[in-house]
Amino acid sequence: xxxxxxxxxxxxxxxxxxxxxxxxxxxxxxxxxxxxxxxxxxxxxxxxxxxxxxxxxxxxxxxxxxxxxxxxxxxxxxxxxxxxxxxxxxxxxxxxxxxxxxxxxxxxxxxxxxxxxxxxxxxxxxxxxxxxxxxxxxxxxxxxxxxxxxxxxxxxxxxxxxxxxxxxxxxxxxxxxxxxxxxxxxxxxxxxxxxxxxxxxxxxxxxxxxxxxxxxxxxxxxxxxxxxxxxxxxxxxxxxxxxxxxxxxxxxx
Amino acid sequence: xxxxxxxxxxxxxxxxxxxxxxxxxxxxxxxxxxxxxxxxxxxxxxxxxxxxxxxxxxxxxxxxxxxxxxxxxxxxxxxxxxxxxxxxxxxxxxxxxxxxxxxxxxxxxxxxxxxxxxxxxxxxxxxxxxxxxxxxxxxxxxxxxxxxxxxxxxxxxxxxxxxxxxxxxxxxxxxxxxxxxxxxxxxxxxxxxxxxxxxxxxxxxxxxxxxxxxxxxxxxxxxxxxxxxxxxxxxxxxxxxxxxxxxxxxxxxxxxxxxxxxxxxxxxxxxxxxxxxxxxxxxxxxxxxxxxxxxxxxxxxxxxxxxxxxxxxxxxxxxxxxxxxxxxxxxxxxxxxxxxxxxxxxxxxxxxxxxxxxxxxxxxxxxxxxxxxxxxxxxxxxxxxxxxxxxxxxxxxxxxxxxxx
Numbered sequence: 001x002x003x004x005x006x007x008x009x010x011x012x013x014x015x016x017x018x019x020x021x022x023x024x025x026x027x028x029x030x031x032x033x034x035x036x037x038x039x040x041x042x043x044x045x046x047x048x049x050x051x052x053x054x055x056x057x058x059x060x061x062x063x064x065x066x067x068x069x070x071x072x073x074x075x076x077x078x079x080x081x082x083x084x085x086x087x088x089x090x091x092x093x094x095x096x097x098x099x100x101x102x103x104x105x106x107x108x109x110x111x112x113x114x115x116x117x118x119x120x121x122x123x124x125x126x127x128x129x130x131x132x133x134x135x136x137x138x139x140x141x142x143x144x145x146x147x148x149x150x151x152x153x154x155x156x157x158x159x160x161x162x163x164x165x166x167x168x169x170x171x172x173x174x175x176x177x178x179x180x181x182x183x184x185x186x187x188x189x190x191x192x193x194x195x196x197x198x199x200x201x202x203x204x205x206x207x208x209x210x211x212x213x214x215x216x217x218x219x220x221x222x223x224x225x226x227x228x229x230x231x232x233x234x235x236x237x238x239x240x241x242x243x244x245x246x247x248x249x250x251x252x253x
Numbered sequence: 254x255x256x257x258x259x260x261x262x263x264x265x266x267x268x269x270x271x272x273x274x275x276x277x278x279x280x281x282x283x284x285x286x287x288x289x290x291x292x293x294x295x296x297x298x299x300x301x302x303x304x305x306x307x308x309x310x311x312x313x314x315x316x317x318x319x320x321x322x323x324x325x326x327x328x329x330x331x332x333x334x335x336x337x338x339x340x341x342x343x344x345x346x347x348x349x350x351x352x353x354x355x356x357x358x359x360x361x362x363x364x365x366x367x368x369x370x371x372x373x374x375x376x377x378x379x380x381x382x383x384x385x386x387x388x389x390x391x392x393x394x395x396x397x398x399x400x401x402x403x404x405x406x407x408x409x410x411x412x413x414x415x416x417x418x419x420x421x422x423x424x425x426x427x428x429x430x431x432x433x434x435x436x437x438x439x440x441x442x443x444x445x446x447x448x449x450x451x452x453x454x455x456x457x458x459x460x461x462x463x464x465x466x467x468x469x470x471x472x473x474x475x476x477x478x479x480x481x482x483x484x485x486x487x488x489x490x491x492x493x494x495x496x497x498x499x500x501x502x503x504x505x506x507x508x509x510x511x512x513x514x515x516x517x518x519x520x521x522x523x524x525x526x527x528x529x530x531x532x533x534x535x536x537x538x539x540x541x542x543x544x545x546x547x548x549x550x551x552x553x554x555x556x557x558x559x560x561x562x563x564x565x566x567x568x569x570x571x572x573x574x575x576x577x578x579x580x581x582x583x584x585x586x587x588x589x590x591x592x593x594x595x596x597x598x599x600x601x602x603x604x605x606x607x608x609x610x611x612x613x614x615x616x617x618x619x620x621x622x623x624x625x626x627x628x629x630x631x632x633x634x635x636x637x638x639x640x641x642x643x644x645x646x647x648x649x650x651x652x653x654x655x656x657x658x
Contacts, residue, residue, distance in 0.1 A: 057622060064616035109456065109610035119605075122453030122460055125612035166614040169455060173614035179625040181614035238617075238624035 039216040039252050042082040042097075042139070046223075048246030050076035050103040052129060052164075053239040057230075068125060074105040076246060082137045084252070092140040097156070099135060104128035109168050123169050129240045131162040131227060133189045144217075150197035152219065160189035160227045162240040185229040185237040193223030195250050219250040283420045283430030284328045295321050302592055305413065309438035310380045311593040315403035319380040325418050325433060326373045333420040333429045337363040337376060341387050345417035346428045352393065360391030362416065376418070383414045384439050403441055409470040411440035411593060443597035444470040444589040452585065452605035453573075459605050460573040461585050468589065475588045475596065476572045477562035481581035484606050560586075582606045 051073035054065035078101030085095035109123040135158035143149040166173045166181035173181040198218045199206035209215045222245065229241030296319065300307050310319065327335065343350035343358035351359045362382040384405050385391075385398030406412065419432040445468060453460035461476055565572050577583060583606065586599040614625070 054617070054622075057624075060617075060620045060622060062616075062620040064613065064620045064622065068613045068616050109612050111454075112609045112611045115454070115608055119454045119608075121455070121608070121610055123455040123458075123610040123612075125610070125614075127613050166612065166617070168610065168612040169458065173612045175614060175618045175625065179618075181612075181617075181625050183625050185624075232624065235626045236623040238622070 036216050037210050037214045037253075040084055042080075042084060042137075042250060042252045044078075044080035044082075044099070044221070044248055044250045046076070046078035046080060046099075046101065046246045046248040048076040048078075048248075049073040049244050050129070050242055051244065052103075052127070052242050054127075055239075057237075057239045065127075069105045069107050069127070072105075073244070074103045076101055076103045076131075076244070078102070078131070078246065078248075080133075080135075082135075084137075084139070090146060091142050092138060092152070092154075094136070094138045097133075097135040097137045097158075099131075099133040101131045102128070103131075125166070125168045125173070127164065127166045129162050129164045131160060131229070131240070133161070133227070134159045135189065139195075141217075144197050148200075150200045152195040152197065154193055154195065154221075156189070156191040156223075156225075158189055159186065160229055160241065161186045162227070162229045164238055164240045183232060183235065183238060185232050185240050187227065187229040187231055187241055189225065189227045191223050191225035193221055193225075195219035195221035213253070215251050215253045217250075217252040219252075220247070221250050222247045283330050283333065285418045285420065285431065285433040286326045286328075287418065287433045287435055288324055288326070294323070295319060298594070300592070300594055303438075305436050305438040306411075306592050309411070309440065309593050310383055310414075311439075312403060312441045312443065312595050315380050315384065315439075315441060316400060318400075321378045321380065321437075323376040323378065323416075323418070323435075324373050325376060327371055327420070330371050330420060333422050335374070336361060336419050336421050337378060338417045338419060339383050339386075339414050340417070341412050341414050345415075346419065346432055346434075348426050348428070351421075352426050357391055357393065359417070360386040361395035364395055378416070380439075383416070383437065384412070384441060387412055387414070387439075406439075406441040409440075409442045409444050409468055409591070411438045411470065411591070413437070414439050438593060440470070440591055440593040440595055442470075443595035444468045444591050445597050446474065446587045446589040446600040448600045449585060449587055449603040452603055454605060454608055455573075456610040457577050457579055457607055458573055458575045459577060459583060459585075459607050460571055461587070461603070462571045463587055463600075465570060466589070470591045471567045471589045472592045473567065473590045474565045474569065474572075475562050475590055476565060476585060477560035477588070478574055478583045478585050479560055481578060481583040481606075484580045484582055564590075577607050579607045579609050 052065065055063035078099055080097055080099035082097035083095045084093035087093050104126055105128075106124050106126040108121050109125040111121050133156075135156045137154065137156050139152055139154040141152045143151055143153075161184065163184050164182060175181070196219055198220065206218070209218070224243075224245045226243040227241035230237055230239055232238075295308055295314075298307055298309070298311070298314070300309075308321075323337075338345035338351055338359045339362045340350065340359040345351055345359035351357065351361075360382075363376055363378050379398065381398040381400070381402040385396075385402040387405055388407060389405070414437050416435045416437065417432055418434070420429045421427070422429050445466070447464040447466045449461055449463050451462045453462065463474070463476075561574075563572050563574070574583070574585075582604050584602050584604045586602050588599050589597045591597075617624070
């Protein structure tokens with residue numbers, strides 16, 4: 001080994017030092033997936049409006065829902081859990097999901113015969129619906145993962161079921177013939193929507209959220225859906241489904 | 254100054270010191286202890302709460318001439334006289350509190366027992382004696398109280414009386430030894446109930462609302478109703494106003510029930526009330542229950558024995574009576590009860606009747622809707638394939654869970 005060879009090596013090593021230092025620095029703008037925990041599931045917290053399609057039932061002589069509850073819609077609250085079972089490269093995820101929710105509409109129950117003393121009714125009448133869905137969920141998150149565009153379109157479809165009950169002052173109503181005002185209806189559910197990834201606003205916090213809790217992505221979403229619940233397991237169905245919208249937060253983990 | 258003269262001048266001091274030592278020695282020797290309260294301490298009150306309240310003196314106790322029986326134990330009683338004193342303001346171990354000619358704050362509540370009996374004594378004390386001189390100038394000797402003592406209270410709040418079991422020197426009137434004391438709650442005045450302010454009309458139910466009150470002496474409210482009379486026989490129906498004549502029905506047709514309606518009662522009032530009840534409540538117009546005693550009593554009799562009553566806590570301002578018949582006029586009265594069980598006068602009675610309401614399912618059924626009947630009831634259905642199987646499994650699971658529970 002002669003002096004010239006050693007000198008050349010030393011120069012090359014010195015020249016390479018800055019590059020090596022750079023390698024040890026955090027790369028916040030590099031591929032974010034490099035720091036991600038595994039992602040297999042998603043949870044949605046859902047809020048929306050819900051106005052059941054009761055009055056659309058064929059054969060009704062009037063619009064009982066509108067007559068009793070007016071034109072207002074009710075608040076819908078729901079929760080959805082998805083298993084992102086399969087990742088399709090350069091497209092997104094697909095997997096099963098299950099969703100449950102609740103809505104109710106309550107109003108004053110009027111007297112059957114108006115009272116001469118003008119007293120107001122203190123009774124209430126309510127319709128509550130517990131919708132649930134068994135779904136297939138397709139989330140096309142390639143826009144976000146491959147190109148950094150924070151929008152994820154998605155589609156859902158599956159079986160919808162709803163348990164309904166009508167009650168007055170907490171007691172289940174019944175017809176003159178003794179039929180209890182409750183039942184279960186089923187049908188199909190389809191939905192489409194878009195989720196906006198909030199990680200873009202603060203990648204550092206998003207990464208901490210992932211490393212500490214395991215949440216890879218946090219989204220806000222907006223979804224339109226149709227729950228066509230027009231069949232009953234027994235007897236006649238109450239059209240408890242609806243076509244409406246829902247919005248909320250989505251967490252992938 | 255010589256040593257002798259200094260010694261002479263110091264004699265009074267020595268004498269005082271010796272006297273103090275003698276007195277102190279005597280005090281240590283005579284010790285009074287009281288056993289923990291037991292059920293034979295007094296007749297069971299049925300109350301809950303602190304010991305002071307459970308064994309305390311109510312108006313009814315006082316009128317019934319309740320006698321407390323204490324069993325103090327006295328050790329090495331060799332001198333002095335056993336006495337029992339009471340006060341709501343002062344410590345009766347202090348001689349001044351017992352003997353001062355003006356502003357005396359203690360009064361004697363039991364006659365002296367024979368002296369020099371070591372061991373357990375039986376000391377009966379009348380409840381009336383406990384309260385006879387609250388807020389008054391007591392005499393310097395034991396003076397038995399009569400029933401008029403049972404009205405001796407200015408406010409509705411309970412008064413704590415402390416009993417002092419003492420050995421008192423006959424000549425100096427100083428308390429000797431270690432006395433014992435015991436606190437009791439006394440309450441001779443019942444709280445007043447607020448007025449019923451409104452009654453919400455529901456289907457087979459009426460919700461009675463009342464106002465808040467500043468009376469601190471309230472433990473619970475008793476809200477009571479009668480058995481109701483059909484609207485048709487209750488009189489003219491008008492809008493009514495929440496005045497003393499009652500609410501909602503017939504203006505003055507809402508007669509008070511169960512006691513006198515808000516004024517200090519007398520025997521005559523109560524009987525008049527009973528007559529009024531008889532016109533309203535054909536069920537059990539029990540005059541004897543209403544006019545419980547012919548004494549000048551401000552506390553109303555227990556209406557809960559003749560009416561359907563519910564109890565609500567102090568902070569509650571409404572109660573809903575469910576399961577009523579629609580189109581039947583019910584009369585409601587409200588009473589307040591304090592911790593010692595004193596039940597105040599009823600406020601103004603209020604009347605209302607429940608009415609049938611229509612609900613969503615009525616409207617749906619009237620429109621021709623035929624849904625309903627539950628989840629797993631037998632009915633006509635049309636299902637196919639996997640959906641049928643899934644729903645069947647869910648149904649079976651639900652039925653099984655119901656059976657288990």
